[in-house]
Amino acid sequence: MTKEKRRYAAPTTLAKVRGKMARSVPYILLIISSLPILSMYLWLFMSSLSSKVMFGFIPAGITVRNWRFLWEPIQMGGAAHLSVWKATWNTLIFALMVMLLVVLVATLAGFALSRMQFRGRESLMRLIIILHAFPGITLLIAIFYVLYFLTRVTHLKFLDSLWGVALVKASLEIPWSAWIIKGFFDNIPWEVEWSAYIDGCNRFQAWYKVILPQLKPGIAAISIFSFLAGWGEFIYLYTFIFSQENQTLSLLIKALIGEFRFTDYGLLAAVSLFYIFPVLVFFIFTQKGLMQVSAGGIKGGR
Amino acid sequence: MASIRLERLTKKFGKVIAVNGLSLEVQDGEFISLLGPSGCGKTTTLLMIAGIYRPTEGNVYFDDVLVNDVAPKDRYVGLVFQSYALYPHMKVYENIAFPLRLAKVPKKEIDRRVREVASLTKIEELLDRMPGQLSGGQQQRVALCRALVKEPEILLLDEPLSNLDARLRIETRAEIKRLQRELGITSILVTHDQVEAMTMAERIAVMHSGVLQQYDPPGVLYDRPKNLFVASFIGDPPMNLISMKVMEREGQLILSADGFHLPVPEGLRERLSTLVGEEVVLGLRPEDMTLAREERPGSIPGEVFLTEPLGGGTLVHFIFGDVKLRVLAPREQPVDVGDRLWIVLQEEKVHVFGPDGRSLRDSDAAA
Secondary structure, eight states: OOOOOOOOOOOOOHHHHHHHHHHHHHHHHHHHHHHHHHHHHHHHHHHHSOOOOTTEEESBBBBBBBGGGSSSSOOSSSSSSSHHHHHHHHHHOOOOHHHHHHHHHHHHHHHHHHHOOOTTTTHHHHHHHHHHSSSSGGHHHHHHHHHHHHHHHHOOOTTTTTTHHHHHHHHHHHHHHHHHHHHHHOOOOOHHHHHHHHHOHHHHHIIIIIHHHHHHHHHHHHHHHEEEEEEEHHHHHHHOSGGGGOHHHHHHHHHHHOOOSSOOOOHHHHHHHHHHHHHHHHHHHHHHHHHHHHTTOOOOOO | OOEEEEEEEEEETEEEEEEEEEEEEEEEEEEEEEEOTTSHHHHHHHHHTTTSSSEEEEEEEETEEETOOGGGGGGGGGEOOOOOOOOOOSSSSHHHHHHHHHHTTTTHHHHHHHHHHOOOOOTTGTSSSSSSSSSSHHHHHHHHHHHHHOSSSEEEETTTTTSSSSSHHHHHHHHHHHHHHHOOOEEEEEOOOOOHHHHOOOEEEEEETTTTEEOOOOOHHHHSSHHHHHHHHSSSOOOOEEEEEEEETTTTEEETTTTTTEEEEEEGGHHHTTTTTTTTEEEOOOOEEEEEESSOOEEEHHHHHOOOOOOOSEEEEEEEEEEEEEEEEETTTTOOOOEEEEOOGGGGGGEOTTTTTSSSOOSSSSO
């Protein structure tokens, strides 16, 4: 059976142009979808440097006045606001407390979930997934009661204290962090641990010299995530913190908005930028490491 | 170097019995193998010898000392896992040095011993690399070094060759054997590959479903398998196993299957006379038969159905009704499909297995 051999045609100019256009489509789509976010940041930046902003972006006059909070307490209406530096300090303490609690509990929980056999293990794991998706905000009133009750019983301050809210925030972050750490434990084969015992380790040495180093990326990941979750927290702090001296940056910004009907947008933008700044810098430097971890595994070795 | 004795060793995981009453001994400096299909309990046994698992029942003795309660780190064993289990966060040098560091050996001594064992397995250039950068064969050699560096009394190897490609496997096989002989360490090799066990071990313990089937040197396992399982497991190409019925025809004892009959060999007549009417299994190794162009006494005629050239020989297939028979013909003998040939058997090489699976050849009925 003879068949006419198929001919291969060279690409025409039209095809080439079409190809080029097709290749640029993803870029166009990405640029369009990024524009809103980019423009918001642009507005933020411009506003912080100007007294008035026209047509959305063009500053009327460059001024550093908006950044005065760095060296001056903010006065608005009658009351004086909390010093920015105290608020920053509160935010830092809060974020660190959340991070510490999460890392401690999640590491131990992840170990138990991965390595130990106990009744209800399957149900617990399913519960963790559900808890992660759970909108914690629905629990606000319930948490209030819990904190109040705890304050009454222990005579320690749970309400209106950064510690109390840190406990709440940490408990919402722990399930997912435990899950991540469990994943890291799962990736450490039994045989590596056994090799450690045969090579002469007791349980503690095996943990410290062999297992822990392999967990480092996981622990780094949950530390970062929980710290950032603490740094950016608003709603729980807003609900449970009453006194001004315990305010964090997020609460301070809210306070700046709420005054009467007049809002100093320039000041607001400046403080907001100040709030975001550490996180942006942090992300820029740790991006590579974070990418590796969110993919779910560790690199190298077996 | 220690001798090992296992006494009625049993390990249960819940209801599952992984190892069932295993008893065997290994002499000082001997190289033995635990051979069997996946799940037969050989790795579990190895881990009990290493001290990772505690036996449910039974005892483990090193040099006649009971070590059931001795921690792995105090047993002076080296274990090479199938997955190598190197520490991924440490360099190769550190991996090998790890046991010595834990034993608080002085730095200079550590360096000397690490380099010495690295040169034994020829991985000196790899000492500064991370495990993730090494190939399978290289990782395996690092694992071997790590096990040997502490000069263990006992060396345990869990399927060390299964993750290597065919060529590397043959090279490493010889290397491990040479090393063991040079160092004289009592060694146990766990594998599912019978070729590995046959070529490397002095004695092989064949296991199946947690039970020891036979514990003998390779030659004995090959020539005198005690039961069906051992017979079918050892030997490549595998033994022909044919279900036959013991019958009497014209006063003669024969084995009969649909289309295939064989007079009972002299040595087995007494045994088989008590089993007339029973089903037995006939075992014939492909290499124990020859093909002839003319009839010979006791030979069986057949027509060639299929030939498989193996390079060193040809595997010739015959079909008799339901029965398939494979014969290994030497390279120099040309065989074609459709040839009518006579299959010549050697009486001593005919195996018959009774209804309980045990070989009827042994003079002692108790296997």
